[in-house]
Every structure is written in C-alpha cells, then in structure tokens.
Amino acid sequence: MRHRYSILFFPLHIIVDFLSLNAAFLGGYWIKFQTTETVSAPPYASLWWLFNAVWLVEILILKPYIYPRQLFKANHLLMNLLVLTTIHVAVISICWVAIKGYYYSREHLLITYTLFVSMAAAVRIGGLIFLQEYRARGYNNRRYIIVGYGKLADSIRSFYEAHPEMGFRFCGYFDRPSPENEGLLQGDYASLEPYITRESIDCIYCCMPYIDNDQMKVITDRAESMDYQVKLLVDFRGFMARGASVEYHDFLPVLNLSSQMLADFRVNTLKRAFDIVFSLGVLILGFPIFLILGLITRLTSSGPVLYAQERVGRDGKIFSIYKFRSMYTDAEKSGPVLSGGLLDSRITPWGRFMRQTRLDELPQFVNVLKGDMSVVGPRPERQYFIDKIVEIAPEYQSLLKVKPGITSIGQIKFGYAATIEEMVQRLRYDLLYPDRRSFLFDMWIIAQTLRVMAQGRGK
Template sequence: MKHRFSFLLRPFSATMDIIFLDICFALAYRLKFGTTESLFEVPYVTLFWFINAAWLLILLLNKPYNFSRLTFTIQNLLVDLAKLIGLHIALVSVFWVFTKGGYSYSREQLLLTYVLFLCAGSLWRSVVLILLKVYRAMGYNTRRFVVVGYGPLSRSIQTFYQMYPEIGFKFYGYFDKMTPDNASSLRGDYSYLKDYIVRNEIDCVYCCLPYIDTEQLRDIMNFSEEAKYQVKLIVDFKGFLTKGVTVEYHDVQPVISMSTHYLDDLRVNLFKRTFDVFFSAGVLSLGAPLFMVIAVITKLSSKGPVFYSQERIGKWGKPFRIYKFRSMYPDAEQGGPALSAGNKDHRITPWGQFMRKTRLDEIPQFYNVLRGDMSVVGPRPERQYFINQIIEKSPEYKYLLMVKPGITSVGQIKFGYAENVEEMVQRLWYDLEYLQNVSFSTDVWLIFQTVRVMMQGRGK
C-alpha cells in the first residue's frame, strides 16, 4: 500500500499544535498568576475553549501542513507557523472586543501564551523535520520514481535525488526506446513501462519532453489516473538556471521568463564573497603550522618544488593560476596535458597519493580564494585544453563559467578526480545541479561533506 503513513502527518501536526497551545496557555497563566486553580473557571475557561475552537477553525479554512517533500523545509514550516499564529491572534482579538463588557483578561498572559507557543511550535517542528529527514535518508518512507526518456537532462533528476537523500525519493530506472547505445542503462522500453509501474507501485513518473513525443506523454498521463501516480514534466531549458525562471500570464496564456539574475544579485555575491574571505583567512591562519609540516614533507619526499602552479579557467572564461601542494613528479606532463589515472598513476608520488586521498594538496587554493580567483564552494576549474573537449560532448559546461570555480564541489564529493573527458562530463552534471541550488546552507553542507571525505581519506 502506497504511503501508508503519509496521511497521518497532517492530523499529527494538528494534534501537536493543539496540545502545545493548551500547555502554553496554562503555563502562561501559571507564570502570570502563580497558580492554575482558577484556570478552568469563568472567565478563563471561556477563553480556553475559544482559543482551541479558533485554532481548529483556522486549520479547516487555511489547510496548513500541506508541503511537498521539496518544500518541506524548516523555513517554510516556521513561516507557516507565524501565519497561523497571526490569524489566531486576530480571531482572539475580535473575541476580546465582543466580550470586553463582561470579562477581563490579562494582556500579559495572552502575550506570554503566544511567545511560548511560537517557541514550542518551532521546536517540535524542527525536531520532527530532522528526524523525518534522517529516517528518509536511511532509506525509509521513500517515494519511488522512474524517468521516461534517457539523456543528460533526465540523468540530472537522478543526480538531484542522490545529492539529497533526505527528500526520500528512490530511483527505479529509465525507460526509452531501446538502442545499442542506451540498452545497458534502461530498465525497459515504453511497452514495458505500464506493467513496471503497477508491479513496483511507482509513485512518480518524470517525463523528459526532449526525448518523448506528445502521444507517449498523453498515454502516461491517462494511465496515471488508473495507477495513481504523479506525472512531472522535465522541460529542456538548455542549461538555463531555474532560479531565474518565472511564469507570467498574458491573459490565460502562460509565458516562461528566463534569466540568470541571481548571478548579478548583489546580496548573494556580497554574502558569498564575505564568507569566502573570512573562512579562507581563518583556515590559512589557524592551519599555518600544519601547512608548514606538509610543505616540509612534500619537499623532502621527492625532488621538485613544494608548490605546483598551473593555468586554469575561471569565471567568464578568465584565466588564472591555481596553486596546490605538488603531488606529482616534476616531469609529470612532459608529454603534454594529461589527466590523473588515480591510484595506478605512476606520476604521483607516494606522499602525493596520501595528499590526494585526504585533499591536503588543495589547501593552497585558499590563497586563490583570498585573491578572488576562486570561491570555497563552486565547480572545479579546468584547463582550456580539456574545456574544449568537454564542450564538444556537453555544451552545458559553459554555464559553469558563469560562477567562480571552487575548491570543493558536489562533483568533487560525489565523483572525485576524473581520469578522462568522459568522466569529466559525468562530473559536470553534479556541478550543474549545484548551480540550481546555490545557497549558504548548501555551501556549509558541502564543506562538512568535504571535511568528512578528508578525514576518511576517500578522495579520488
């Protein structure tokens, strides 16, 4: 049975709010008057029953707690709580006006009630949200989805849910026309889709419009009523960033407006740059003794300079020199530009292998961050030689050049170092996903993930 517990979330939320509202009302009465003996006597018993009735009325009319998994965030929950409390205060105020002639209530007690309830409501929402996300990240309470239409755009959906397992979506495969090139990646073709949906109780079907035709889409939508699954469309914006997409209505005709306005958002850029400067300065100053030790070991472990410098391409295609602790022998690229072959690469020194696994070789790049060439979090900078090859295979790469490259990224954490251009293209989709979710919380999460990779020595 699908979502056998999901329907309990709303009544659970309503019950929790009613319980905490009553507790806060009684606690505020106790704090104001020093006792609760007269709480259930006139006039406060009348007010007690009214605040409960008013809250239930608001729930019936407003229908809160209605969040999708993507919008189920602490910010949305707290904003929703504040709106509910505001409406409730309005109703209680009206009640007070009509009963003012007969009853007298304490303003301090009511104010304290709402302050306590705001704190309690925020607390239980935060705890439940964290527990639910952890529960989903562990693989429980998941929604099953398939993607119809196979290609770079459809793979980005799978990448997104791999990045955020706490949302609780489990991937069940791709469906498309079978060809020799894609057969190994598909679960089946269109003829197998309906039976697969029914047998595996699929909750959501993502349809990629570039890869399926109108008749196939109509058939999937019609069958959704019978099989009870959601249909979601993935539209090919050719790499345009979704944070700049808005829908305007010209009479009844929807028009999609696309821009990359967030790239020029002064507040976003200023905040991110401020964080980069302070974080980088802190790392370089506090870690200076350790970095000196790394520099000495690098110098003594093999012949050659301590630091390695190379030209990379930054924001808007501007070249800059990147700095790292040297992890290869000095003549590593005497035959021309070449990517690392991982643990089997004879060009990497033994100490360099350790630095790469722990990402210690990347530390000098914090100097690049202070200079403004890079950011702490952003897509990995590449050489022009490889960028030209990547764009031939995946033109979407040029959108990574709209932002500053970074020391760490989703691609570095989820994929790691690439051994060839094909792997660089695969890593590209992780970094493109980051562009659609640029935020301070995402950056902090990626920094913590990077530290975890460093401590576990899982860099590759």
C-alpha cells in the same frame, strides 16, 4: 524495505499543535497567576474555548499541514507557524476589543503565545530531523522512474541522490532503445506499465523533449487509475540564465524569452524611488556648493561652467550628460580623445582637483532626475568608444541593459580610463554589477564613493 505512513502526518500534526496550544495556555496561566484551578471558570474558560475554535477554523480554511516533500524544510515549517500564529493573534485581538475583554491579562496572552511558538517550533524541527533521518535510511520512500533519457534526466536523479532525506528512490530509466542509452534503460515503453504495477511506482518524471508525446499522453491518462503522480520536466535552465520569465495567460503558462532579469520590477521600483529622493536631496541641500563650484570654474578658466556630452544609455538610448567643465575649451576639436589621466594637459588645475574629488560629476544628479541615469550603475560611454570596446570585449553589450550611473564598481576600483585597454579593465569590474545589484549593494558603492571623494583618490 518500503514503509508509507505519510497519511498519519496530517492528523498527528493537528493533534500536536492543539496539545501545544492548550499546554501553552495553561502554562501561561500558571506562570501569571501561580494556579490553574480557576482557568476553566469564567472569564478565562471562554477565552480558552476561543483559542481552540480560532485555531480549528484556521486549519479548516488554510489547510496548513500539506507540504510537498521538496518544501518540507525548516524555513517553510517555521514561516508557516509564524503566519498561523500571527493570524491567531489578530483574530483574538479583534475579539478581545469587540467584547471589551480588558479584564484578560495581556501578560498571560504574551506568555501563552511565546510558549506556544517555542513548543510548536521545537516539535517541528525535531520531527523534521527525525523524518529526514528516517527517509535517508530508506524508509517512507517514494519510488520514481524517469521516462525519456538525456542530460536533464541525469540532473533530476543526481538531485535526489544528493538529498536522500527527501526519500525518493530511483527505479530506472525508460525510453526507446538507442546507441546513446544502451545499457542504461530499465525498459522500453512497452514494459513501462507492467513495471509501474509490479514495483508500485509513486511518481513518473517525463523529460521533455526526450519523451515521445504520444507516450506522455498515455502516461498522463492512466495516472489516476494506476495511482501515480506525473511530473513534467522541461529544461528551462538555458532560457532562465538569459533572464526569461514565466507569464500566465489565465491558466496557460507562457515562457517569455525576452531578458527580464535586469528589468526586475521590485528592484527597479525601489531603485528609481531612491534615485529620485537622493538626487533631490543632493540638488536642494547642495545648491550653495553648486554655486561655489560653478563660480570657481568660471573664474579659473574661460568657457562655460557646465559641459554637455552625448552618451549611450540603457538599450542604446542617446542622452546628454552634464558635468562641471574640467578641461580647457576645444579640448576635442580634433575628435574624440580619452583623458590621459590627471596629468592630461587639457585638464585645468581646478578641473584636476574636481576630478580627484569627483565633484565634476555632481551635475549628473539632474540626469538622474530626468531618468537617463541612476545614482549607481556602469559609467555611460560615447558610441565611438563603445564600438572600440566591443571589438575587444563583446560582453560590454550586456551593460547596455542596465541604466548607467554616476558611480560604479569600476569607478571605485579603477577610476577614469585613459586608454581603450584601461576601459576594458574597468569593464571587468562593472560586469559584476548586473548580477549582484541590490539596494544594499548600491548603498555600499555609494559609501565607497564618498570615501574616495573625501580622500581625493579619484583618478
């Protein structure tokens, strides 16, 4: 059985909110003054009228009660309520200051808004639960068909079957007959229009690229006269998994297939700001420690205090990384060699201590300020070793899309790698970072790094 009362939701929602607003105003007045007899007399009569007028203007301008079924959820309803209430509070406050209405009770206003938000939220949640259950039982449904059969068509049908509370009822697939869809179609293109009329179809999903373009144009052209919605379903999932994004050139949507996931503006902006502030703090406050570490390094073994080495950064950019020297000079005179761990004979006794406590990495905050590195990110490697790693684990290339860091998940969980195989093992940890990176996750990695340094467990 198919009932459609959606047209009543809009006026009902308005009426309920006005009743809640006025009940809250009266309730707040009674709680504050223990009477309601004087609420309709000056000066509160004007405030009461203003409360309703402001809410009415909000409704007329913002049209807040129009929700697609896919967005008819508790979080959207409550967020919308909070936005409307915040605007209402702001306008009332401005009017209060403008008319110098300091004789109005602040406590009454606070109680009024508390009561209103509570009642309006309760009505919304209660109505949502009722409506979802009502639709799940088959009432107030929207009948839809899918034109163009394929995997994408099955996906949208599965979605609505998993969410019966949305009230979408599947009425069949339509496409040109083929061996792939034999026995699955409700009809072909020729039977589409009579079926739409006979079954009162509300929505047609057109699946690209399965649907014929000419037929899609016919469906679109007749949508208004036959009173149904047309929704174009395009399978962007493969592109989005690789970080594609949608750009708008005026009204024209353009799919950008370049990887944007790892260059998210908000994440990178916050991350870069933190890198600069944190690095400056370490370099300024830790300057005396830097001098002491440099002096000990110089006195305990011959050679320069700092050690510079070429590493590969984001997008293959070569840069020089700085460290306090922890090895004897000419340790790699025969070519690139991985450290054999803390027992490596090329490491000085003082260098062994610095590696255990990660103090040898401190000069890299200069690299962070220069923009070559970040505080948190996969450790940068030399091209020689990258080539070796890629032969075993080609997925390492994905880490070159992220700015390298002083510390990483791999550094915490694994530490220094003595062989290519160990570098690949550490890689398994670092591969977790790009998809999980966030400001809070970075803070967790920094906290774990400080713990490793304090315990001297670096290896």
